Amino acid sequence: MSIESCAQNAGLDGDSLMQLIALKAERRRVPLNVHFELTYRCNEQCIHCFCVVPHGQEEEAKKRELTYDEITRVLDDLAEMGGLHLTLSGGEVLVRRDFFDIAAYAKQRGFVLRIFTNGIGLTRERIERIAALEPLTVELSIFSADPAVHDGITRVPGSFDRLIRNVHRLKAHGLRVYLKTVVMKPNIADLLKLRELGKDLDVFTHTFSCEVSPRINGDIHHPSQYQLNEEELFGYLASSAWKKAPQPVPQGPPEEVAKQKQTCGPAINGCCIDPYGNVFPCIPFRIPMGNVREKRFKDLWHSPPPPIEDLLSVQTYADLPECRSCELVGFCGRCHGDNMLERGGGWRACHQRARMLASAEQTLYQILLKGQEGVEHEDHIEATV
Amino acid sequence: MKSHRTYPCRKQVPWRVLDTEALVVDVKAGLLYPLNSVGTRIWQLSDGQRSVDEIVRIITDEFDANEETVREDTIDFLTELAQAKLLSLEENPRPPSAAEAGTRPHDTRG
Numbered sequence: 001m002s003i004e005s006c007a008q009n010a011g012l013d014g015d016s017l018m019q020l021i022a023l024k025a026e027r028r029r030v031p032l033n034v035h036f037e038l039t040y041r042c043n044e045q046c047i048h049c050f051c052v053v054p055h056g057q058e059e060e061a062k063k064r065e066l067t068y069d070e071i072t073r074v075l076d077d078l079a080e081m082g083g084l085h086l087t088l089s090g091g092e093v094l095v096r097r098d099f100f101d102i103a104a105y106a107k108q109r110g111f112v113l114r115i116f117t118n119g120i121g122l123t124r125e126r127i128e129r130i131a132a133l134e135p136l137t138v139e140l141s142i143f144s145a146d147p148a149v150h151d152g153i154t155r156v157p158g159s160f161d162r163l164i165r166n167v168h169r170l171k172a173h174g175l176r177v178y179l180k181t182v183v184m185k186p187n188i189a190d191l192l193k194l195r196e197l198g199k200d201l202d203v204f205t206h207t208f209s210c211e212v213s214p215r216i217n218g219d220i221h222h223p224s225q226y227q228l229n230e231e232e233l234f235g236y237l238a239s240s241a242w243k244k245a246p247q248p249v250p251q252g253p254p255e256e257v258a259k260q261k262q263t264c265g266p267a268i269n270g271c272c273i274d275p276y277g278n279v280f281p282c283i284p285f286r287i288p289m290g291n292v293r294e295k296r297f298k299d300l301w302h303s304p305p306p307p308i309e310d311l312l313s314v315q316t317y318a319d320l321p322e323c324r325s326c327e328l329v330g331f332c333g334r335c336h337g338d339n340m341l342e343r344g345g346g347w348r349a350c351h352q353r354a355r356m357l358a359s360a361e362q363t364l365y366q367i368l369l370k371g372q373e374g375v376e377h378e379d380h381i382e383a384t385v
Numbered sequence: 386m387k388s389h390r391t392y393p394c395r396k397q398v399p400w401r402v403l404d405t406e407a408l409v410v411d412v413k414a415g416l417l418y419p420l421n422s423v424g425t426r427i428w429q430l431s432d433g434q435r436s437v438d439e440i441v442r443i444i445t446d447e448f449d450a451n452e453e454t455v456r457e458d459t460i461d462f463l464t465e466l467a468q469a470k471l472l473s474l475e476e477n478p479r480p481p482s483a484a485e486a487g488t489r490p491h492d493t494r495g
Contacts, residue, residue: 024403032403084401084408112399112410134412176415 025269030082031301033270035089035283036074038102039065040275042092044118044154046141048184048223050213050284051091065275068098070292072105074273077297079109085136086111091275094121103133112136120159122166131173137204138170139178143186145193153186167201179206183236184226191236210236210357214341216286224342227353234360238367249330249365258317258324264335265315267308271301281311284337285347311336314348322350331358331365386437386460392475393440393463394433402429409471418471423448427459431472433479437463 025032040053041061053061066074078086086106093099094117106113113135122130130138140163144150147160154160170177179198183191191208198206212227228236250257267281267289274280278288279300287307290300304312314336317323323332334354340347400409407425409418420428423444430440441459445452466472 024406028404030403082401082403084399084410110399110401112412136410136412136415 025082026265028082029301030269031078031271032083033085033087034078034083035087035270035272036071037089037091037272037274038071038093038099039091039096041095042090042118043095043121044092044156044159046154047186048153048182048212048226050215050223053091061275065096066277066292068101070277071102074292074297075106075109075111079111081298081301084110084112085114085270087114087116089116092118092121094126100129100133107133114139116140118154118159118163119166119170120154120156120162122162122169124169127166127169127173127175130170131175135175137176137178139180140167142179142181142194142198144190145197146190149187149190164201167203171202177201177203179203181206181208182212183208183210184212184228185232186226188228188232188236211335211338211353213284213338216284216341230356230360233357234363237360237364251330254325254327254329255318257330258320258326261317261329263314263317263320264333266336267304267312281308282337284335284341285311286337286341287311311347320348322348326350326355328355328358328362331361333357386464386474388437388441388456388460390476391437392433392435392478393427393431393437393466393472394475394479395428395431395472396470398471400428411469411471416469418469423458424462427462428466428472431463431466432481433475434481436478 024030037051039061040051041058042049042052045052045055075086088099088103088106093115096102103113103115113133114137115130115133115135116139119140142150142160142163143153144160150160150163151157167177167179179201181187181191181194187194195206195208210228210233212223215223250260264282266285270282271289272280272283272285273292277292277294279290279292279297280286280288287305289304289308292300314320317326317329317332323329323334326332332351332354334351336347336351338353339349339351342351342353343349398410399412400407402408402425405422405425407420407428409420409428410416411418426444426447427440430443435443437459441452441456444450444459445455448455463472463474467474
């Protein structure tokens with residue numbers, strides 16, 4: 001019964017343990033990880049945001065949002081069902097006046113909290129209240145080390161300075177600060193400075209992602225104009241400055257790889273709940289399983305509609321006709337949800353953006369194998385696609 | 386440890402029972418502890434109201450095991466949990482509180 005032998009980092013570095021937990025949760029379909037979007041209102045208006053409520057429409061959006069009582073009823077269901085990791089996200093969570101009441105209730109119900117915020121609305125008093133919640137992480141987006149570029153993306157003058165000031169304050173309270181950067185056309189030029197800034201700030205971790213998601217309202221073209229094209233993406237991935245080590249890739253004929261390679265599994269051990277009560281399999285997969293205003297969460301979770309049953313039936317790439325013989329399958333990290341948003345449905349077909357990323361990864365992998373580029377792994381800084 | 390006068394009491398940390406295992410999270414340290422079925426039962430019984438002797442009796446009965454072996458393992462386990470600051474070893478029983486009842490996670494076993 002030793003606990004020493006099985007103590008691992010929770011969601012931080014203990015990948016193997018988290019996989020074991022995920023397997024247990026999958027077997028019983030326990031909603032272990034829940035992403036709760038409390039509002040889409042935001043005091044920033046990021047150019048690439050997938051969910052922002054445009055300024056001027058906040059009041060209308062606010063009227064439609066779940067109330068405190070509705071949210072706590074969902075949290076009760078989740079706690080009963082074994083939900084453990086709860087991400088409170090937006091929009092910007094702090095624009096809700098009852099945010100701290102909601103978060104305190106979640107803490108009382110025994111959830112491990114992750115709090116997503118843009119950081120600009122934090123005050124000393126709010127940071128003290130966040131510290132009292134003892135979240136696992138406080139996660140903030142940063143787009144550049146150049147204030148003008150960052151502010152240009154958030155479209156809020158001074159947002160960079162406020163963000164940096166509040167990162168210092170959060171750290172001073174002993175909070176685990178997690179910075180996240182979406183790499184896109186407007187900020188690709190100064191990523192190295194940004195990486196250095198993350199190191200100087202001594203944050204817990206700083207991750208970089210190249211994926212710009214389509215808007216959930218069906219606006220594909222607006223965010224996608226900021227997505228790196230294949231050439232830019234390859235240039236980013238191949239830069240020796242990022243020192244990205246080649247990842248093991250399953251070998252063999254595509255048909256065999258496809259049988260072995262699992263797809264992402266939304267709605268199995270987690271879900272996303274939007275501010276209006278819709279329960280989705282994950283953040284981008286916008287076919288609702290139901291609405292908590294019409295049905296208790298525990299009831300809708302266990303009686304998914306046919307499109308979600310269809311989603312649940314897909315386990316490996318071999319279950320997807322266009323993927324099972326694709327030569328890029330070993331490199332592909334398709335997202336059913338992004339694919340659905342890009343296509344306006346038809347998520348089973350080839351995900352073109354994932355194909356582009358996989359192609360860049362394959363080219364880079366082949367170069368690395370030939371030893372034409374020297375790379376080495378570096379902890380805490382990850383270039384992910 | 387005087388097992389008849391020691392009352393293990395869980396700290397208010399996030400935890401859930403999944404299947405037969407418990408997941409106990411030390412958020413400050415960023416550590417997650419999976420407990421096996423016996424450890425999970427001991428954790429559940431460590432409510433500050435039962436002595437170590439009482440816990441040993443229950444575990445012995447429920448798992449049909451040798452009492453001395455259970456006692457030794459239980460004391461070792463509780464000591465480790467206390468060292469990890471996941472529970473405290475009290476000299477007096479703690480009355481049930483409304484606050485604790487409200488935070489008590491639920492068992493998801495079917």
